[in-house]
Amino acid sequence: MKKGAFWTVLIYLIISSLVLASCSSSTSTSTSASSSTITSTTASIPIQTSTPVKSTTSVSIPTPTTATAGNWWDTLGKPQYGGTLTIRIDRDIASFDPYQSSSLENVQSAWMEKLVADDWAMDPAVFNYSIGFRPSQYEKGLLAKSWEMPDPSTYIIHLRQGIHWQNIPPANGRELTADDIVFHYHRLYGGGDGFTKPSPTNATVAQWTTMTSVTATDKYTIVFKWTITNPEVIIETQQSLGTSADIDCPDAVKAWGNLNDWRHAIGTGPFILNDFVSAGSATLVKNPDYWGYDERYPQNQLPYIDTLRILIIPDPATALAGLRTGKIDFLDSVSLQNAQQVHKTNPQILQIPVPVAQAITVDPRNDKAPYTDIKVREAMQMAIDLPTIAQTYYGGIADPSPAALTSIYLKGWGFPYGQWPQDLKDQFAYNPTVAKQLLASAGYPNGFQTSVIASNSADLDLLQIVKSYFAAVGINMDIQTMDAASWASFVSSGHKQNQLAYGLGSIGLTYAPMTQLVDFFNGNGATNYMMVSDPVYDAFYTKALTDTNVDDVKQIVKDANEYVARQHFVVSLLQPKLIGLCQPWLKGYNGQNQSISGTATAPKLLGFYGARFWIDQTLKKSLGY
Numbered sequence: 001m002k003k004g005a006f007w008t009v010l011i012y013l014i015i016s017s018l019v020l021a022s023c024s025s026s027t028s029t030s031t032s033a034s035s036s037t038i039t040s041t042t043a044s045i046p047i048q049t050s051t052p053v054k055s056t057t058s059v060s061i062p063t064p065t066t067a068t069a070g071n072w073w074d075t076l077g078k079p080q081y082g083g084t085l086t087i088r089i090d091r092d093i094a095s096f097d098p099y100q101s102s103s104l105e106n107v108q109s110a111w112m113e114k115l116v117a118d119d120w121a122m123d124p125a126v127f128n129y130s131i132g133f134r135p136s137q138y139e140k141g142l143l144a145k146s147w148e149m150p151d152p153s154t155y156i157i158h159l160r161q162g163i164h165w166q167n168i169p170p171a172n173g174r175e176l177t178a179d180d181i182v183f184h185y186h187r188l189y190g191g192g193d194g195f196t197k198p199s200p201t202n203a204t205v206a207q208w209t210t211m212t213s214v215t216a217t218d219k220y221t222i223v224f225k226w227t228i229t230n231p232e233v234i235i236e237t238q239q240s241l242g243t244s245a246d247i248d249c250p251d252a253v254k255a256w257g258n259l260n261d262w263r264h265a266i267g268t269g270p271f272i273l274n275d276f277v278s279a280g281s282a283t284l285v286k287n288p289d290y291w292g293y294d295e296r297y298p299q300n301q302l303p304y305i306d307t308l309r310i311l312i313i314p315d316p317a318t319a320l321a322g323l324r325t326g327k328i329d330f331l332d333s334v335s336l337q338n339a340q341q342v343h344k345t346n347p348q349i350l351q352i353p354v355p356v357a358q359a360i361t362v363d364p365r366n367d368k369a370p371y372t373d374i375k376v377r378e379a380m381q382m383a384i385d386l387p388t389i390a391q392t393y394y395g396g397i398a399d400p401s402p403a404a405l406t407s408i409y410l411k412g413w414g415f416p417y418g419q420w421p422q423d424l425k426d427q428f429a430y431n432p433t434v435a436k437q438l439l440a441s442a443g444y445p446n447g448f449q450t451s452v453i454a455s456n457s458a459d460l461d462l463l464q465i466v467k468s469y470f471a472a473v474g475i476n477m478d479i480q481t482m483d484a485a486s487w488a489s490f491v492s493s494g495h496k497q498n499q500l501a502y503g504l505g506s507i508g509l510t511y512a513p514m515t516q517l518v519d520f521f522n523g524n525g526a527t528n529y530m531m532v533s534d535p536v537y538d539a540f541y542t543k544a545l546t547d548t549n550v551d552d553v554k555q556i557v558k559d560a561n562e563y564v565a566r567q568h569f570v571v572s573l574l575q576p577k578l579i580g581l582c583q584p585w586l587k588g589y590n591g592q593n594q595s596i597s598g599t600a601t602a603p604k605l606l607g608f609y610g611a612r613f614w615i616d617q618t619l620k621k622s623l624g625y
Helices: 003-023 072-076 179-191 203-208 231-238 250-256 317-325 336-345 372-382 384-394 422-428 432-441 460-472 484-493 513-519 537-547 551-568 606-612 619-621
Strands: 084-089 116-118 139-141 144-151 156-161 211-218 221-226 271-277 281-286 308-314 330-334 352-356 361-363 448-455 477-480 498-504 578-584
Touching: 003 084, 116 606, 139 144, 144 231, 156 179, 156 231, 179 203, 179 211, 179 221, 179 250, 221 231, 231 513, 231 537, 231 551, 271 606, 317 330, 317 336, 330 336, 336 352, 336 578, 361 372, 372 422, 372 432, 384 460, 422 551, 448 484, 460 477, 477 484, 513 537, 513 551, 537 551
Parallel strands: 084 308, 448 477, 448 498
Antiparallel strands: 116 139, 144 156, 156 221, 211 221, 271 281, 281 308, 330 578, 352 578, 361 498
16 A cells, blocks of 8 residues: 555544544543543554554563672673674764764764763663763763862862873873863863864853863863852763763874864774775774773773774665674664564564653744644643554553653653643643643634644654644644755744744753753743743743752752643653664673664764673674674
8 A cells, every 4th residue: 555545544544533532422531631530542543654563572672680699790791802893873974073063972982082981880770871861970980080079160070090192193192181181171162272262063062151261280180160050060061971071182183273084083092093984984993002991890901892883874774784684783773663674584683772862742833823822732732642652653662651841761850750740640641522622712612724844854654643633623734844954944943933843852851951941941042943932931940050959950950840841832742762773792782872862873982882892703603694
């Protein structure tokens, strides 16, 4: 059946079922918005894309088993040296200089290291590092030995001693010092060493505008000073995983002016970049003088693998073919549908569900009618059956809970759905009858006509399902698509849409919680394409910046979450999961911070993890590879 014909039949069936559900007195949902139990009569409707997504096989999730004696990682086997780790990214590498760009930091981190990293000895059952936010208790020093905050606006780093730059001219293996760290931040943010202006192209610079100075007080100590007094904001910024944290080599910058040429790539990391073919591949070899040792096996010098190959493959189908044939060791950000197809042909490949970076949303212009009326926005939310979508469209691996400002997957932050009061849960429960009542109360007894500007890189099949749910309560939505770049220009930065937008998602972020307070709904936020102007919301961020107690900040973030949910600034569609696919011979991969934005790059700590992953050569050979 052709896709167009399929959708005609499918949408007709869905609309018919939804209309019957909202009209039938014998099987209708509760008509009270405050009812504690709301049932759905559409639970058996097979909502799916043109490729069935209902899984008939369970997703394989490698769960570490704690041994009765010893360490949890003993069950993984003893690491082996040697071999090649091959990964894929989906775009060319435009620059090798963190000053130039905040994209592809994942690749740069293979040879440039950060001050802090993840805890390799942490049991994934406790915290698995699969989301972008790392609570500070789960961070460990990398270049940094330790850090402290003697007062709320001062952050002090103490470097490890004996770390050396790679033995490549002009650094020639000299020791890393505090002056090198100061130079990096002065260059990036225009704070000294001859640099008077911040990088105009690195997007992470904006996060550091409240840092006033960075100085070296001795050979191994760096002091950062901030104008703000919120320790959580400072820690989140200092310990971020972006390019601002990748320490470049001052000797190389001074010698060549920039690091755009791959031949000028020098760092302290476990791999040395020794070949690059534009739009083809990058090849890195192990740094024989690398300073690091395995935290699980302290006697083992890192890295384990000899070669790290990065294949530049834009086409997902080609990348999947490379995985199936054993030419690629793992892929991240794979859709459920593609993961299920891989399971049919290669059942030995491990499948690891990982949350996406933010919830999928339909985003109304809050400054334009009819979306200026909160009743309309609430009605749109109640028109959608999230549990049915989670079970059928996402094959049961997505949490059916709606999201607020922060992700349902953040631990210790935000406002998890389980804590919501019942009256708020009712506002997000599927109830087309009440949705129609709300529309009538807002002056739209017969619904209304609207349009949505959608990015063609977003899930358009899901949007078709949403369209059918809206139609069942009288909201007729016309879908207009744009390529991703045009959408970003027209909607995300241009704010030129008139009604609805669908593309990035604007809630449920897995980033740092404080950053989320300003990212999307702040009146002056650059990405506030929902055009929210709400002094109550803006006050959350202002209040948080001046708070010096982390527990108070957590309460502010919680209050902001509840406010966002109650105001229905956007329509929440769930926070699904993408799949990390891993060859059985690759040891150590657990979906660690895969590119959960939906694009395939690499772990944001590629050098850190790449040095610690190892290849079971015996197993690989036994499988015929």
